[in-house]
């Protein structure tokens with residue numbers, strides 16, 4: 001039986017910051033906060049990965 005210890009070392013230690021005005025970042029930040037509050041760290045890091053991976057777009061300005 002082996003203990004999984006190395007995978008944590010591969011995780012970036014600095015969580016991404018949500019970009020102001022980006023709806024995706026705001027949504028992921030909300031999910032991340034909820035996940036952290038409920039102790040769901042795998043979901044929290046999943047939100048971090050998704051926030052880092054997506055392309056931020058500014059909210060379209062209504063004409």
Ligand SMILES: [Zn+2]
Nearest residue numbers: 019022025056
């Ligand atoms: Zn974003």
